[in-house]
Amino acid sequence: MAQTMMRKIVMSGACVVLGITRRSSSRCLVTSSNNVTMKKKDRVLPEEEEITKSVFMSQSTDIYTNLALEDWMYRNMDFTNHHVMMVWRNEPSVVIGRHQNPWLEANISHLTEKDISLARRNSGGGTVYHDRGNLNITFFTPRERYDRKYNLELIKRALFRGFGIKSVINKRDDIVVRDNYKISGTAAKLGRLTAYHHCTLLVNANKADLSKALAKREHGIQTKATESTRSAVANLADIDHKVTVDSLQTAVGYEYLRTPALHLEDGGQGLIMKQRGFQFVNPTDNWFPGLAELKQELQSWDWCFGRTPVFTVSRTFPVPAEILAPSKVYTATQELVINMTVEKGLIDDVTLSIPPGLIESGFHGEASVITHLKGKRFTSEALNALQDAMLTRHLNSDVKKLDEKDQFVAKCFDQVVNTI
Numbered sequence: 544m545a546q547t548m549m550r551k552i553v554m555s556g557a558c559v560v561l562g563i564t565r566r567s568s569s570r571c572l573v574t575s576s577n578n579v580t581m582k583k584k585d586r587v588l589p590e591e592e593e594i595t596k597s598v599f600m601s602q603s604t605d606i607y608t609n610l611a612l613e614d615w616m617y618r619n620m621d622f623t624n625h626h627v628m629m630v631w632r633n634e635p636s637v638v639i640g641r642h643q644n645p646w647l648e649a650n651i652s653h654l655t656e657k658d659i660s661l662a663r664r665n666s667g668g669g670t671v672y673h674d675r676g677n678l679n680i681t682f683f684t685p686r687e688r689y690d691r692k693y694n695l696e697l698i699k700r701a702l703f704r705g706f707g708i709k710s711v712i713n714k715r716d717d718i719v720v721r722d723n724y725k726i727s728g729t730a731a732k733l734g735r736l737t738a739y740h741h742c743t744l745l746v747n748a749n750k751a752d753l754s755k756a757l758a759k760r761e762h763g764i765q766t767k768a769t770e771s772t773r774s775a776v777a778n779l780a781d782i783d784h785k786v787t788v789d790s791l792q793t794a795v796g797y798e799y800l801r802t803p804a805l806h807l808e809d810g811g812q813g814l815i816m817k818q819r820g821f822q823f824v825n826p827t828d829n830w831f832p833g834l835a836e837l838k839q840e841l842q843s844w845d846w847c848f849g850r851t852p853v854f855t856v857s858r859t860f861p862v863p864a865e866i867l868a869p870s871k872v873y874t875a876t877q878e879l880v881i882n883m884t885v886e887k888g889l890i891d892d893v894t895l896s897i898p899p900g901l902i903e904s905g906f907h908g909e910a911s912v913i914t915h916l917k918g919k920r921f922t923s924e925a926l927n928a929l930q931d932a933m934l935t936r937h938l939n940s941d942v943k944k945l946d947e948k949d950q951f952v953a954k955c956f957d958q959v960v961n962t963i
Contacts, residue, residue, distance in 0.1 A: 586736070588687060589624050594804040597819040598796040601631035603826045606662045606673060609633060611838035612826040613681055614665055617737050619831075622683050625819070628799045629681040630792050633673040635749075636660035637756050640668040640730060644768040644851050646921070650758045652961045659756055663847045666741065668730030669771030672756050676748035676778070678788050680795065681741040688805065689738035691716060691731060696807055697798055698727070698744070705794030706783045717774065718742075724777035746788045747780040763959070766854035796821055844920070849888040856883045860955045866948050867900035877901060879952065881959055885921045893917070895952075906948040925960050929953060 601609055609631045616627070636659060637649045645651060645661055648670040654661055673679065682694045695712050702708040710720045718727035729742040753776070779786040800818045801810050828835050840846055862877040880896035893916050897906065915932035919925040933949045945953060 586623060586685070588685060591803055591805045594624055594626055595817065595819050596626050596628070596800055596804065598799060598821045599627055599629040599824045600792070600821060601629060601826055602823055604632055604634050604675065606633040606636040606638065606660050607838045607842040608826050608834075609679070610638075610662060610664055610841050611834050612824070612831065613739065613741070614837050614841070615831045615834050616683060617665075617732065617734065617739055620683065620737070622685050622737060626688075626804050627683040628796070629683070629824075630796065631679045631681070632675055632677055632788060633679070634660070635672075635674045635752065635756075636662055637670060637672055638662050638664055639670045640769055640771075641665055641850075642667055642769045642852060643670060643771070644764065644766050644854055645848055646851075647762060647764050647766065647768065647854075648757070648771055650756060650760060653755055653758070657752075657756075659752075660842075661847055662841065663850060664730070666730040666732040666739075667769065669728060669769070670757060671728055671743050672748065672753040673743065674748050674752065676746050676780075676788065678744045678746055678791050678795075679741065680744065681739050683737065683739045686733055686736055686738045689731070689733060689740065690805075691729065691740050693805075693807060694740050695727075695729065695742070697802055698742070698795055700802075700807070701791075701795040701798035702779075704798060705790070706779075706786055708779065708782055708786075715772070718744075720777060720779075720782060723775070725774040726777055726779055744791060745776055745778050746786055746791055747778050750776065750778065763856050763858040764854050765857070766852060768852040768854065844888070848920070848922075851885070851888055853884070853886045853891075856885065856959055857881070858955070858959050860958075862898060862901050863951065866904055866951055868903035871900060871903060873900050879955055881955060883921075883959065888921055890916050890919050890921055890925055901948065904948060906952065921960055923957070923960060926953065926957050929956050 601612060603609055603612070612631075613629065616629070620627070635657070637654060639645050639648050639661070641664060643663070645663070649661060651661070653659075680698070684690070692712070695716060695718060698718060699710050699712060702710050708720065710718050710726070713719055713723070716729045717725050719725050725745075727742045727744045729740065731738065731740040779791065797815065800815045800820070801812070802808065803810055803814065824830065826834060843849075858881050860879045860881070862879055867873065867877055877898035877900035879898065879901065882894045882896070883890055884892040893913055895913060912929065912932040915928045916925050919928050930945065930953050933945055933953070
């Protein structure tokens, strides 16, 4: 029988009692995979009593590193006889689903200002906010043994066993408390051989920061991208102050280890002793060869923004009276209309509908100016290109800055590309 021991480990300045663990190497567990070469038709799934479990604890708090680790395990590990629950947490970040539009889901200008990371994960589902007050959990199994209800019921049991908190799993597979306050959302990725289901639990997240990061803005976006469903949320610490990220991690971890792999039953301490226990994992290339490359892809602009499904933007802006032709009186509101099509995060087409009052005051929106926007990122890069084109238009004159009409149009473009 493998030796066991009680371990006290210092992590992020806090002393965390992890409990009983086995003397086994996490590094050996993650580098001995043959999942890539195995064929589904050749695989014989073991009986429940032959399956062991581990709780992996990521030592990183970087969102891109943890998403890369999740993806690495999904691609490389064999979970046929060994199921894994990974727990992880991140510095402030917004995580969108694989098929979502970041400009629609998040307050991009606020994220940039506050240096909050935006990441696109490989699974579907909606947008979530992470900070150190969240506990993120990923359940890895063979594809045939993917069971979202089992995982959510396990968390529900852990909340009640550990803290006496009663919760409900709703039709959307959210975990809710106290009259439908959401504490956990859920998403999954199912492959040919492997599947994972992950969720985030709100423990003591900064709800003010969450609200600002996910604030809905006037954007004028039309898209077929998956849109998030907004819900009222609650922190578990508001329900019971004894709930911390560390105590919840321990409670869910032990619930996972004491529960048989395929059905919800309490196996108690005897089953815990047969498992592989809690293990820290170090998400680096030394432990997971190729992890850095996965991380680099996940944090690239082309992935986070460029993978956005095609969308159109239409915004209307009233033209200030002071920049209209002074000798004219207009019975209708003079409005500038900007329409764009954005594909792979790049402006594919743009049109300006210029009201008569702005034309008569001297602004014509020359085609040469507008064409400079094609192929530019749907960011301030487009605004800079517009301003440069407007100045270039006056190259043979003494104009060194934009006039008030150009400034107005540039301001409108700024509001479009920054969705404010």
